[in-house]
Amino acid sequence: MLKIKDLHANIKGKEILRGINLEIKAGEVHAIMGPNGSGKSTLAAVLAGREIFEVTHGEVTFNDKNLLELSPEDRSREGLFLGFQYPIEIPGVSMVNFMKAAVNEQRKHRGLEQLSPADFLKMMREKKELVEIDSALTNRSVNEGFSGGEKKKNEIFQMAMLDPKLSILDETDSGLDIDALRIVANGVNKLKTANNASIVITHYQRLLDYIVPDHVHILYNGRIVKSAGKELALELEEKGYDWIKNGE
Amino acid sequence: MANDQDKILDEVTSGDYKYGFVTDIETDTIPKGLSEDVVRLISSKKEEPEWMLEFRLKAYRHWLTMEMPQWAHLNVPEIDYQEIIFYAAPRKKNPNSSEEIDPELKETFEKLGIPLNEQKILAGVAVDAVMDSSSVKTTFSETLSEHGIIFCSMSEAIRNHPDLIKKYLASVVPYTDNFFATLNCAVFSDGSFCYIPKGVRCPMELSTYFRINAANTGQFERTLIVAEEDSYVSYLEGCTAPMRDENQLHAAVVEIVALDNAEVKYSTVQNWYPGDKNGKGGIYNFVTKRGICRGKNSKISWTQVETGSAITWKYPSCILLGDNSYGEFYSVAVTNNHQQADTGTKMIHIGKNTRSRIVSKGISAGVSNNSYRGLVKVLKGSENARNFSQCDSLLLGDKCGAHTFPYIEVDNPTAIVEHEATTSKIGEDQIFYCNQRGLSTEDAVGLIINGYAKEVLNKLPMEFAVEAQKLLQISLEGSVG
Numbered sequence: 001m002l003k004i005k006d007l008h009a010n011i012k013g014k015e016i017l018r019g020i021n022l023e024i025k026a027g028e029v030h031a032i033m034g035p036n037g038s039g040k041s042t043l044a045a046v047l048a049g050r051e052i053f054e055v056t057h058g059e060v061t062f063n064d065k066n067l068l069e070l071s072p073e074d075r076s077r078e079g080l081f082l083g084f085q086y087p088i089e090i091p092g093v094s095m096v097n098f099m100k101a102a103v104n105e106q107r108k109h110r111g112l113e114q115l116s117p118a119d120f121l122k123m124m125r126e127k128k129e130l131v132e133i134d135s136a137l138t139n140r141s142v143n144e145g146f147s148g149g150e151k152k153k154n155e156i157f158q159m160a161m162l163d164p165k166l167s168i169l170d171e172t173d174s175g176l177d178i179d180a181l182r183i184v185a186n187g188v189n190k191l192k193t194a195n196n197a198s199i200v201i202t203h204y205q206r207l208l209d210y211i212v213p214d215h216v217h218i219l220y221n222g223r224i225v226k227s228a229g230k231e232l233a234l235e236l237e238e239k240g241y242d243w244i245k246n247g248e
Numbered sequence: 249m250a251n252d253q254d255k256i257l258d259e260v261t262s263g264d265y266k267y268g269f270v271t272d273i274e275t276d277t278i279p280k281g282l283s284e285d286v287v288r289l290i291s292s293k294k295e296e297p298e299w300m301l302e303f304r305l306k307a308y309r310h311w312l313t314m315e316m317p318q319w320a321h322l323n324v325p326e327i328d329y330q331e332i333i334f335y336a337a338p339r340k341k342n343p344n345s346s347e348e349i350d351p352e353l354k355e356t357f358e359k360l361g362i363p364l365n366e367q368k369i370l371a372g373v374a375v376d377a378v379m380d381s382s383s384v385k386t387t388f389s390e391t392l393s394e395h396g397i398i399f400c401s402m403s404e405a406i407r408n409h410p411d412l413i414k415k416y417l418a419s420v421v422p423y424t425d426n427f428f429a430t431l432n433c434a435v436f437s438d439g440s441f442c443y444i445p446k447g448v449r450c451p452m453e454l455s456t457y458f459r460i461n462a463a464n465t466g467q468f469e470r471t472l473i474v475a476e477e478d479s480y481v482s483y484l485e486g487c488t489a490p491m492r493d494e495n496q497l498h499a500a501v502v503e504i505v506a507l508d509n510a511e512v513k514y515s516t517v518q519n520w521y522p523g524d525k526n527g528k529g530g531i532y533n534f535v536t537k538r539g540i541c542r543g544k545n546s547k548i549s550w551t552q553v554e555t556g557s558a559i560t561w562k563y564p565s566c567i568l569l570g571d572n573s574y575g576e577f578y579s580v581a582v583t584n585n586h587q588q589a590d591t592g593t594k595m596i597h598i599g600k601n602t603r604s605r606i607v608s609k610g611i612s613a614g615v616s617n618n619s620y621r622g623l624v625k626v627l628k629g630s631e632n633a634r635n636f637s638q639c640d641s642l643l644l645g646d647k648c649g650a651h652t653f654p655y656i657e658v659d660n661p662t663a664i665v666e667h668e669a670t671t672s673k674i675g676e677d678q679i680f681y682c683n684q685r686g687l688s689t690e691d692a693v694g695l696i697i698n699g700y701a702k703e704v705l706n707k708l709p710m711e712f713a714v715e716a717q718k719l720l721q722i723s724l725e726g727s728v729g
C-alpha cells in the first residue's frame with residue numbers, strides 16, 4: 001500500500017528526515033516511536049504533503065501512485081488520512097459543513113454522487129456512535145474551544161467519516177484520559193479492515209495494549225534505526241532510548 | 249445533471265466577474281456634462297412636476313458651493329463631472345406598445361438571475377429592476393397594493409404619490425447633507441419607493457436590482473422606504489455593472505423612515521464591477537444611506553455584503569430618535585487586488601433606552617485597502633443608551649491593509665458603549681488542515697471566510713445568503729496559495 005524509499009526532507013535548509021525506508025501492507029498496523037524531535041511528525045507531514053517541508057530525495061508510492069506528485073487534497077481523496085498531533089481550530093465553520101464538504105470531495109473523486117443531506121446526517125450519526133463522540137462537539141465549529149482530548153477524539157471521528165485506506169495518527173493518545181484512550185483505541189480497532197492500514201505514532205506502550213501493532217519502528221535522528229514486532233515497544237518502555245542513542 | 253454541476257463549479261472557480269457583459273440596446277442619452285440645463289433636461293425627461301425641478305435646482309446650486317470630502321482613507325482620482333453622462337435610459341423599441349418590456353432587457357435581467365416574469369420569479373420576492381437611469385419593471389405591484397403597500401419606481405412615485413414624496417424625500421438625508429448626496433438630489437434619475445401602511449407586515453421580500461449598462465454614465469438612484477406604525481418590511485438591494493476600462497460613478501441615496509413599532513430590514517449585496525487585477529476600471533461607489541427610527545420601539549437593521557466597486561465610500565447609519573428604538577449594522581466588506589473601501593456606520597442615540605449593535609467584518613487581500621469607520625454618538629438627553637461594536641479584520645497576504653477608525657462621542661453618563669476589535673490572518677495551518685481533509689485551497693479559503701463572516705451572512709434572507717457566500721469566495725479567487 002505504502003512504500004517509502006530513502007526519503008530525505010528539509011525544513012528551512014535543515015535536514016530532518018535523513019533516509020527513511022518503510023513498507024506498509026494492507027491490513028497492517030505499524031507503530032512509530034522515538035524521542036522528541038526525532039522527525040515523527042515531520043514524516044507524517046511530508047506524507048500528507050505539507051509544503052513547508054522540502055523533499056530532497058527519495059520515493060514514495062501509495063497504492064502504485066507517486067504520492068509525492070499529488071497535491072495534499074488529492075492525497076486525502078486517494079485515502080490518506082492524518083490525525084494531527086495538534087488539531088487546528090477553524091472558527092465559525094461548523095463541523096457539519098466541514099465534514100459535508102470533505103466527504104463530498106472524496107465522493108466526487110471516486111465518481112460517486114453527492115450525499116443527500118438526509119444520508120449525510122445519518123452517516124454522521126452512525127460514525128458518532130462508532131467512535132463515541134459527544135453530539136455537542138460535532139454541533140460546534142471545527143475544534144474551536146475544544147479541550148485537548150476533545151480535539152483528539154474529533155480527529156478519530158473525522159477518520160471514521162472519511163474511511164481512509166491509510167491513516168497516520170500522530171500522538172492521538174497523548175492528552176487523553178484513560179476512558180478516552182480506550183474509546184479512541186476502540187474506534188481505531190473497529191475501523192480496521194483487511195484493506196486498510198495505519199501508522200500509529202506514540203510515546204507510550206499503553207496505547208499499544210489496545211491497538212496491537214504488527215510492527216514497531218524506532219525513529220531517531222531522521223532515520224528508522226530499529227524495527228521489530230510489538231515486543232519492541234515493551235523493551236523501550238523498560239529501557240528508554242539511551243541504548244538506541246548510544247548504539248548510533 | 250453532471251453538466252449542470254460542472255457549470256456551477258466552473259462559475260465558482262473561474263474567478264472572473266461574471267456580470268461583466270454589455271447589453272446591446274438602444275439608449276436614450278443626453279450629452280455629457282453637468283449644468284442647470286442638464287438638471288432641467290433630466291427633470292423634463294422624467295416629466296416631473298415643477299416642485300421636483302425646484303428641489304433639484306436648489307440642490308444643484310448648493311452643490312456648486314461644495315467640495316469633495318477628503319477625510320476618508322481613500323485615494324480617489326479626480327472626477328471630471330463634465331465628462332460624465334448624467335442620464336441614459338434604455339429606449340423602448342416600440343413606443344406604442346406601452347406595457348411590454350423590451351425582450352433584450354428581459355434577457356439581460358434573466359442572465360443576471362432576475363427574471364422579470366412574475367411566474368418565474370423567486371417565490372416571495374418582488375423586484376424593481378433599474379437599468380441605468382430608469383426603472384424597467386416592478387413586479388408584484390398589484391399583489392402588494394392589495395395590502396395597501398406601495399412599491400414602485402421613484403419616477404412613478406413622484407407622479408402618483410406626490411404628498412408622500414414631498415413629506416419624506418430628503419427628510420432623512422437633506423439636500424445639503426454631503427457632496428455626493430447633494431449631487432444625487434440634483435441629478436437622480438430613478439430608484440425605488442416603498443411605503444408600508446400602518447399595521448401591515450409586508451408579505452414578501454422587496455428588492456431593487458440596479459444595473460449599469462451604458463458607457464460613461466453615472467448612476468444616481470434614490471430609494472425611499474417609509475414604514476408606518478406597527479409595520480414590517482425586509483428590503484434587498486443588488487447591483488452589477490459591465491466590465492469597462494473607464495471608471496464609472498455611482499452616487500446613490502437611500503432613506504428609511506420607521507415610525508412607532510415599525511421594523512425595516514435593509515440588506516445589500518453590492519457587486520459592482522471592481523476593476524481588473526491591475527486596478528483598471530471599476531465603479532466608484534459613493535453612497536449615502538441613512539435611516540431614522542422616528543417612532544418609539546422602532547427598529548432599523550442594515551446588512552451589507554460589499555464585494556464589488558473599485559472604491560467604496562459608504563456608511564449606512566441610524567438616527568435613533570424614538571425612545572427604545574434599535575439600530576443594527578452588520579457588514580462584510582471584501583477588498584481584493586487594487587480595491588479600496590472605507591465603510592462603516594453611524595449610530596446616533598437621541599431617544600431614551602436606545603440600543604445599537606455594530607458587527608463589521610473586513611476581509612482584505614491583494615494590495616487592497618479596507619477601512620472601518622464608525623461613529624457612536626450618544627446625545628445628552630439619551631438616557632441608558634447601549635452600544636456594542638465588534639470590528640474584525642481578516643488579512644489574506646501581507647500587501648493589503650486593514651484599518652479601523654472607531655469614533656465614540658458620549659454626552660450622557662448613563663450610556664454603556666463597548667467596542668471590540670480583532671485582526672487575524674488565515675493561517676497556512678488552517679488551509680493545510682482543510683487540504684488534508686480533501687478540500688482544495690480555494691474551497692478552504694471560501695469555507696474559512698464564510699465561517700469568519702457567518703454572523704453577518706446569517707442576517708441575510710436565505711436565498712441571498714447562499715449567493716453572498718459564493719460571491720465572497722469568487723471575489724477572493726487567486727488571493728491565496
Ligand SMILES: Nc1ncnc2c1ncn2[C@@H]1O[C@H](COP(=O)(O)OP(=O)(O)OP(=O)(O)O)[C@@H](O)[C@H]1O
Nearest residue numbers: 011012016034035036037038039040041042043085
Ligand atoms: N516549522 C519548523 N521550523 C523549524 N524546525 C522545525 C519545524 N517543524 C519541525 N522542525 C524541527 O524538526 C525536528 C523534528 O520535529 P518533529 O516535529 O518531526 O519531531 P517529533 O518526532 O514529532 O517530536 P515529538 O515527539 O516531540 O512530537 C525538530 O528538531 C523540530 O524542531
Ligand SMILES: [Mg+2]
Nearest residue numbers: 040041042085
Ligand atoms: Mg510530533
